[in-house]
Amino acid sequence: MELKKLYIYIVCIAIAKCAAVPIQSKDELCNLSPEIVSDIAGYAEVANKIMDYFIKGPFKGKTWERLSDFVDKFGPRSSGSKNLEDSIDYMMVESLTNKLENVHAVECEVPHWVRGEESAIMLKPRIKKLPMLGLGYSVATPSEGITAEAVVVQNFEELEALPSERVVNKIVVYDQPYISYGESGLYRRYGASEASKRGAIAALVRSVTPFSLATPHTGQQMYLENVTKIPVAAITHEDADMLWRQQKRGENIVIHLKMPAILDTKISRNMVADLKGSDNSKKLVIISGHIDSWDVGDGSMDDAAGCFISWVAPVVLKELDLIPKRTLRTILFTAEELGVIGAQAYEAQHKEDNENISFLMESDVGTFAPLGLFYEGSKDGECMMREVLKLFASINATEIILQEPAPDISVWTSQGYPGVGLYNDNPRYFWFHHSEGDTLNVEDPNILDVAAAFWAAVSYIVADMKYDIPRD
Amino acid sequence: MELKKLYIYIVCIAIAKCAAVPIQSKDELCNLSPEIVSDIAGYAEVANKIMDYFIKGPFKGKTWERLSDFVDKFGPRSSGSKNLEDSIDYMMVESLTNKLENVHAVECEVPHWVRGEESAIMLKPRIKKLPMLGLGYSVATPSEGITAEAVVVQNFEELEALPSERVVNKIVVYDQPYISYGESGLYRRYGASEASKRGAIAALVRSVTPFSLATPHTGQQMYLENVTKIPVAAITHEDADMLWRQQKRGENIVIHLKMPAILDTKISRNMVADLKGSDNSKKLVIISGHIDSWDVGDGSMDDAAGCFISWVAPVVLKELDLIPKRTLRTILFTAEELGVIGAQAYEAQHKEDNENISFLMESDVGTFAPLGLFYEGSKDGECMMREVLKLFASINATEIILQEPAPDISVWTSQGYPGVGLYNDNPRYFWFHHSEGDTLNVEDPNILDVAAAFWAAVSYIVADMKYDIPRD
Numbered sequence: 039m040e041l042k043k044l045y046i047y048i049v050c051i052a053i054a055k056c057a058a059v060p061i062q063s064k065d066e067l068c069n070l071s072p073e074i075v076s077d078i079a080g081y082a083e084v085a086n087k088i089m090d091y092f093i094k095g096p097f098k099g100k101t102w103e104r105l106s107d108f109v110d111k112f113g114p115r116s117s118g119s120k121n122l123e124d125s126i127d128y129m130m131v132e133s134l135t136n137k138l139e140n141v142h143a144v145e146c147e148v149p150h151w152v153r154g155e156e157s158a159i160m161l162k163p164r165i166k167k168l169p170m171l172g173l174g175y176s177v178a179t180p181s182e183g184i185t186a187e188a189v190v191v192q193n194f195e196e197l198e199a200l201p202s203e204r205v206v207n208k209i210v211v212y213d214q215p216y217i218s219y220g221e222s223g224l225y226r227r228y229g230a231s232e233a234s235k236r237g238a239i240a241a242l243v244r245s246v247t248p249f250s251l252a253t254p255h256t257g258q259q260m261y262l263e264n265v266t267k268i269p270v271a272a273i274t275h276e277d278a279d280m281l282w283r284q285q286k287r288g289e290n291i292v293i294h295l296k297m298p299a300i301l302d303t304k305i306s307r308n309m310v311a312d313l314k315g316s317d318n319s320k321k322l323v324i325i326s327g328h329i330d331s332w333d334v335g336d337g338s339m340d341d342a343a344g345c346f347i348s349w350v351a352p353v354v355l356k357e358l359d360l361i362p363k364r365t366l367r368t369i370l371f372t373a374e375e376l377g378v379i380g381a382q383a384y385e386a387q388h389k390e391d392n393e394n395i396s397f398l399m400e401s402d403v404g405t406f407a408p409l410g411l412f413y414e415g416s417k418d419g420e421c422m423m424r425e426v427l428k429l430f431a432s433i434n435a436t437e438i439i440l441q442e443p444a445p446d447i448s449v450w451t452s453q454g455y456p457g458v459g460l461y462n463d464n465p466r467y468f469w470f471h472h473s474e475g476d477t478l479n480v481e482d483p484n485i486l487d488v489a490a491a492f493w494a495a496v497s498y499i500v501a502d503m504k505y506d507i508p509r510d
Numbered sequence: 511m512e513l514k515k516l517y518i519y520i521v522c523i524a525i526a527k528c529a530a531v532p533i534q535s536k537d538e539l540c541n542l543s544p545e546i547v548s549d550i551a552g553y554a555e556v557a558n559k560i561m562d563y564f565i566k567g568p569f570k571g572k573t574w575e576r577l578s579d580f581v582d583k584f585g586p587r588s589s590g591s592k593n594l595e596d597s598i599d600y601m602m603v604e605s606l607t608n609k610l611e612n613v614h615a616v617e618c619e620v621p622h623w624v625r626g627e628e629s630a631i632m633l634k635p636r637i638k639k640l641p642m643l644g645l646g647y648s649v650a651t652p653s654e655g656i657t658a659e660a661v662v663v664q665n666f667e668e669l670e671a672l673p674s675e676r677v678v679n680k681i682v683v684y685d686q687p688y689i690s691y692g693e694s695g696l697y698r699r700y701g702a703s704e705a706s707k708r709g710a711i712a713a714l715v716r717s718v719t720p721f722s723l724a725t726p727h728t729g730q731q732m733y734l735e736n737v738t739k740i741p742v743a744a745i746t747h748e749d750a751d752m753l754w755r756q757q758k759r760g761e762n763i764v765i766h767l768k769m770p771a772i773l774d775t776k777i778s779r780n781m782v783a784d785l786k787g788s789d790n791s792k793k794l795v796i797i798s799g800h801i802d803s804w805d806v807g808d809g810s811m812d813d814a815a816g817c818f819i820s821w822v823a824p825v826v827l828k829e830l831d832l833i834p835k836r837t838l839r840t841i842l843f844t845a846e847e848l849g850v851i852g853a854q855a856y857e858a859q860h861k862e863d864n865e866n867i868s869f870l871m872e873s874d875v876g877t878f879a880p881l882g883l884f885y886e887g888s889k890d891g892e893c894m895m896r897e898v899l900k901l902f903a904s905i906n907a908t909e910i911i912l913q914e915p916a917p918d919i920s921v922w923t924s925q926g927y928p929g930v931g932l933y934n935d936n937p938r939y940f941w942f943h944h945s946e947g948d949t950l951n952v953e954d955p956n957i958l959d960v961a962a963a964f965w966a967a968v969s970y971i972v973a974d975m976k977y978d979i980p981r982d
Contacts, residue, residue, distance in 0.1 A: 110755055113638055166585055169946065251723045251947030252807065276807075276949040283582055335724065335748075474641065475723030477748040 068421030077504045078425040084360065085429045085495040092491030097354055101490040102483035104132075105346045109336040109478050116333040117373040118150025118304035126309050126329060129349065129370060133311035136353045138368070140314070143307035146383030148373035151175055153333065154298025158242065158271060161185065162292040163284055170242070170271045171256035171334065171473075172297045173226060174376055177267045183296030184209070184240050184269070190278075190285045194225075194232055206237035209293050211273070213282040216248045219468055223257070230270035231262040240295050241270040244278035247468050252276050255473045256332050258376060269297045306330075306372040308384045313352035315501065317363035322391065323501040324367050325351055325399040325493070328374030328381075328446055335476035339467070343481050343489075344401035344460070345370050351494035362501035364396055371446040374402070381446035392450075397500045397507050398457035400444030404464035405481065405489040410437030411496070412444070415456025419507040423458065426499050435492050437461060454510035460493060540893030549976045550897040556832065557901045557967040564963035569826055573962040574955035576604075577818045581808040581950050588805040589845040590622025590776035598781050598801060601821070601842060605783035608825045610840070612786070615779035618855030620845035623647055625805065626770025630714065630743060633657065634764040635756060642714070642743045643728035643806065643945075644769050645698060646848055649739045655768030656681070656712050656741070662750075662757040666697075666704055678709035681765050683745070685754040688720050691940055695729070702742035703734040712767050713742040716750035719940050724748050727945045728804050730848060741769045778802070778844040780856045785824035787973065789835035794863065795973040796839050797823055797871040797965070800846030800853075800918055807948035811939070815953050815961075816873035816932070817842050823966035834973035836868055843918040846874070853918035864922075869972045869979050870929035872916035876936035877953065877961040882909030883968070884916070887928025891979040895930065898971050907964050909933060926982035932965060 091097050108125065115122035126143055133141040151174050158168040189204050190211040191197045197210065210233035212225040223246045233241040245255035252274045261267045284291055309329065315321065327344030331337020352366050372380035385392075408430075413423050420438060427436045442448045443459030451457040470476045500507065563569050580597065587594035598615055605613040623646050630640040661676050662683040663669045669682065682705035684697040695718045705713040717727035724746045733739045756763055781801065787793065799816030803809020824838050844852035857864075880902075885895050892910060899908045914920045915931030923929040942948045972979065 106755055107759075110752055110759075111636070113636060164583070164585060250951065251725045251941065251945060252949065253723045253725070253947075276947075276951045279951060280582055280808075280949070283578055287579075287582075336752075469723065473723060475725075475748075477724065477752075479722065479748045479751060 068424060070418065070421050070425065074422060074505050075425055078422065078499065081499045081503070082429050085499065088354065088358065088360065088495040088498060089433070089491040091354060091358060092487050092494065098487060099483050101346055101350050102481060102486045104350070105338065105343055105481065105486070106478055108346070109338045109342050113336050114333045115329060115331045115337060117148045117330050117376045117379070118306060122306060122330050122372065126307050126370070126372070129309055129329065137356060138311035138313060138352055140310065140312040143309045144384060144387060145305050145307050146372065146380060146387070147303050148306040148379050149175070149301065149376045150304040151301045151376065152299065154178070156271065156297040158273065159294045160281070160291065161294055163289040168273050168277045168293070169252055169254050170273045171254040172269070172271045172299055173243070173256055173259040175259060175261070175301065176230070176270045176297065176299055178299040179240065179269045179295055179297045181298065183294055185292065185294045186239055188281060188291040188293045190282045190291070192282065197232060197236060200236070202237065205233070208238050209240045209242060209295060210238040211242045211278060211281050213244050213278040216246065219246060222246050226257050226272065227259050228262065230259055230268050231265045234265040234268045238268060240268050242273045243270065244275055245272045247275070247471065247473070249469045250275040253473050253475060255471060256334060257472045269295060271295070271297060306380065308372050308380045309370040311349070311352065311368045313355055313361065313366040315363050315365040316361040319365045320394050321364040321396045322367050322394050323364050323397045323399070323497060324369055324395060324447065325497045326369040326371060326446055327401050328372070329370040330373050330375055332375055332472045334472065334474045335470070336478060337476055338478045339404055339470055339476045339480045340472065341374070341402050343405040343486060347401055347405055347490040347493045348399070350490055351497045354494050355498055360498055362498055364501040366497055366501045374446055378445050378449065381449045385449045395450060395455055398447040398450050398455055399493070399497060400447040400457070401460035401493060402444040402446070403459065404462050404467045405460065405486055407463040407485050408433065408435040408460060408489050408492040409463055410435050410439065410461045412439045412441050412459035412461050414441065414443050414451040415454070416508045416510040419456040422507050426496060430492060433488055433492060456507045456509060460489065462489060540896060542890065542893050542897065546894060546977050547897055550894065550971065553971045553975070554901050557971065560826065560830065560832065560967040560970060561905070561963040563826060563830060564959045564966065570959055571955050573818055573822050574953060574958045576822070577810065577815055577953065577958070578950055580818070581810045581814050585808050586805045587801060587803045587809060589620045589802050589848045589851070590778060594778060594802050594844065598779050598842070598844070601781055601801065609828060610783035610785060610824055612782065612784040615781045616856060616859060617777050617779050618844065618852060618859070619775050620778040620851050621647070621773065621848045622776040623773045623848065624771065626650070628743065628769040630745065631766045632753070632763065633766055635761040640745050640749045640765070641724055641726050642745045643726040644741070644743045644771055645715070645728055645731040647731055647733070647773065648702070648742045648769065648771055650771040651712065651741045651767055651769045653770065655766055657764065657766045658711055660753060660763040660765045662754045662763070664754065669704060669708060672708070674709065677705070680710050681712045681714060681767060682710040683750060683753050684713065684715045685750040686716055688718065691718060694718050698729050698744060699731050700734065702731055702740050703737045706737040706740045710740060712740050714745045714765070715742065716747055717744045719747070719943065719945070721941045722747035725945050725947060727943060728806060729944045741767065743767070743769060778852065780844050780852045781842040783821070783824065783840045785827055785833065785838040787835050787837040788833040791837045792866050793836040793868045794839050794866050795836050795869045795871070795969060796841055796867060796919065797969045798841040798843060798918060799873050800844070801842040802845050802847055804847055804944045806944070806946045807942070808950060809948055810950040811876055811942055811948045811952045812944065813846070813874050815877040815958060819873055819877055819962040819965045820871070822962055823969045826966055827970055832970055834970055836973040838969055838973045846918055850917050850921065853921045857921045867922060867927055870919040870922050870927055871965070871969060872919040872929070873932035873965060874916040874918070875931065876934050876939045877932065877958055879935040879957050880905065880907040880932060880961050880964040881935055882907050882911065882933045884911045884913050884931035884933050886913065886915050886923040887926070888980045888982040891928040894979055898968060902964060905960055905964060928979045928981060932961065934961060
């Protein structure tokens with residue numbers, strides 16, 4: 039399907055979470071100079087020193103402890119919320135307390151989408167509450183809600199094939215199977231628009247997850263141009279499948295959907311904290327996560343833990359008196375969940391920094407046991423990162439996966455800057471993703487130590503090594 | 511802990527779901543007569559014929575289809591509810607349509623506990639809604655709810671060790687780890703009573719499950735004699751752990767708990783349908799499940815699927831014209847979840863049948879891939895069931911686990927009647943148990959076919975074989 043292909047392309051570009059089937063480089067022939075190889079190999083000892091400090095040294099358990107203080111204090115941190123701004127203030131104070139440098143926050147305008155007391159109830163063939171979560175940017179229903187017949191489809195093709203009278207003024211329910219986040223997520227992203235094109239008045243989408251305990255998963259959706267914006271929410275696997283079965287039996291399905299929701303804009307901030315380079319401090323290695331989350335769970339996994347491993351890296355290097363040659367800059371991006379807003383704003387506001395950016399790192403698909411790195415950039419850079427990863431054989435974190443590394447830094451890597459994401463053992467990532475299940479319970483203190491150790495050691499090497507990683 | 515031991519004993523007796531650590535018989539020395547062994551071995555062909563009919567014959571997928579029609583039509587079926595009674599009527603009609611005999615329902619009085627619009631909110635140190643489910647038989651809070659400081663403990667010993675002023679007029683939160691359903695479930699069962707003894711005004715218990723997506727799990731709880739009945743609810747792993755961390759930080763935790771709940775009695779019914787024996791029809795083999803469920807999810811797993819494999823057994827045997835010598839009696843028990851009420855009533859009402867009961871079967875810990883049978887009864891009976899299971903080597907369902915087989919039939923097996931439960935590959939059983947996650951999505955059509963096939967074939971053999979299984 040052309041439409042599907044186009045959407046997958048758009049989604050992969052925008053979200054960089056399409057790594058369900060990671061592509062490994064076929065061409066591992068590298069032609070690095072012996073000097074480069076030797077320079078990188080020389081970091082073996084310091085890499086182990088950093089790792090030990092996290093895994094069995096004074097910092098053991100500390101990343102989780104700081105993460106837990108943070109998420110328990112603030113809970114979820116949605117774009118434009120007071121929680122998010124308070125949490126940014128907290129991280130600035132923490133950065134100063136931990137003697138990071140150049141601590142500041144850069145304002146930008148962000149979307150502020152807030153769900154109200156929303157609900158979906160199946161009224162026919164029997165009364166059943168449908169656990170649901172409105173999708174980001176969804177318009178509200180009228181205050182009294184919408185009551186309409188539902189029509190259930192398993193894919194866009196089925197929707198297209200329906201006669202008009204089966205769709206107009208109906209609620210379209212997508213009961214698409216879970217194939218991958220990229221592919222199944224299309225129904226979350228564009229389900230409302232496609233339903234609206236056919237005259238539907240609302241859409242409900244099967245949550246994008248491989249596993250459910252009657253758990254709705256929210257996420258961003260976008261209205262295509264020139265379509266009437268209709269309300270859209272995620273429902274559970276269980277209910278979507280049940281509605282599909284009811285329809286197959288010929289039952290008349292009626293659903294009442296009530297979704298108050300507001301959308302305006304607020305000012306938020308990208309937070310910056312540096313470990314100033316010892317030698318070539320103008321050059322920047324950016325290490326990052328996004329501090330905003332969805333408004334459910336506490337966003338420990340997506341992406342507070344990614345922020346914390348990126349934030350403790352300079353803190354620990356400073357404690358160890360390991361000051362790299364280049365400046366290591368932690369950025370906690372804002373408003374990633376509503377469309378990589380913070381990173382785009384930061385890039386636009388700091389064009390003058392761009393020439394100084396040497397390398398970028400972001401963790402945003404979990405902080406489970408590290409397996410290696412997602413990499414995007416020049417071939418020589420890939421070869422250099424392969425040399426770096428040879429130093430992490432002891433923890434089996436040696437793989438390079440060639441793909442967009444992470445959503446925020448893709449603003450730069452898509453321009454040719456080299457960057458990496460944390461490739462980790464996350465087969466259950468989407469079980470928790472954008473749901474009430476994304477909490478601190480996902481994060482194992484010992485595994486988090488290993489992820490943080492790996493991440494900090496990699497950041498030190500790329501910020502300190504003699505040779506720059508070339509741009510593409 | 512004596513208290514704990516006592517409770518585990520009580521729970522195991524009452525609930526028969528303590529099979530986390532199944533005990534395998536050490537003594538497999540059997541001294542059956544060659545006639546018995548040969549008689550049972552003679553059922554190999556007919557067992558395969560029955561199995562094939564389910565797994566690759568005309569009944570393939572039918573058990574799941576009938577189960578889906580049922581659960582989609584009625585949803586959850588809590589004790590005393592109209593849903594439950596409607597679902598019993600439906601099964602009676604289905605039984606008649608499928609030409610089962612002696613179809614009737616026997617009335618009994620059952621508890622009718624109904625939750626109202628309940629909620630728990632953490633007010634301090636920050637505002638957070640705590641997803642929760644009141645526990646069965648819990649008293650209500652006053653209509654305005656209860657607002658009180660919380661004190662968090664990880665076990666009964668910690669509660670006992672607390673000074674009085676830390677407990678009196680507080681809400682006790684149990685953040686017990688998940689060890690097993692039997693052991694961890696003690697906090698669900700007796701947490702309110704133990705907290706009340708110390709002067710607490712409500713209790714919240716970490717849901718009894720090994721895995722959570724912020725999922726509360728309900729269940730029965732009992733007030734001990736001479737304690738003030740206080741409201742009690744299950745909260746999620748995530749929140750219980752978070753409250754524990756907040757307390758460790760020295761935070762003042764305040765929770766608002768609102769739980770309307772009513773308890774009265776209603777008339778419900780145990781449903782009976784027979785496949786009349788060809789030769790010795792007075793003798794009964796009972797095959798059963800419980801038709802009631804909790805009021806969340808749709809109770810597909812606990813225990814509609816158990817009912818359906820027990821109900822399709824006589825239906826399929828009739829279709830195959832395999833009429834066993836003894837009468838095969840399907841019983842769908844009512845009100846199991848609130849304390850094995852239906853089975854106890856049935857037994858009390860049918861004392862005259864007891865001498866005719868030859869054998870009992872019940873499926874109530876899932877209908878995943880069968881592994882064998884839970885067995886309770888005489889040693890010779892055990893030996894005979896071992897011979898029966900030799901016929902199921904092709905599906906690897908050959909193990910005997912010596913324990914109480916299932917809650918309803920334990921009313922008889924505890925008196926020496928031989929009985930079996932369906933031992934199946936259910937490591938995720940408690941993930942779904944008593945939660946919104948207990949739905950048809952738990953049930954795989956193909957696996958359910960194998961469970962139904964095994965169950966029906968075993969029922970035919972024990973109802974038809976030449977020699978009675980002796981009582982203990």
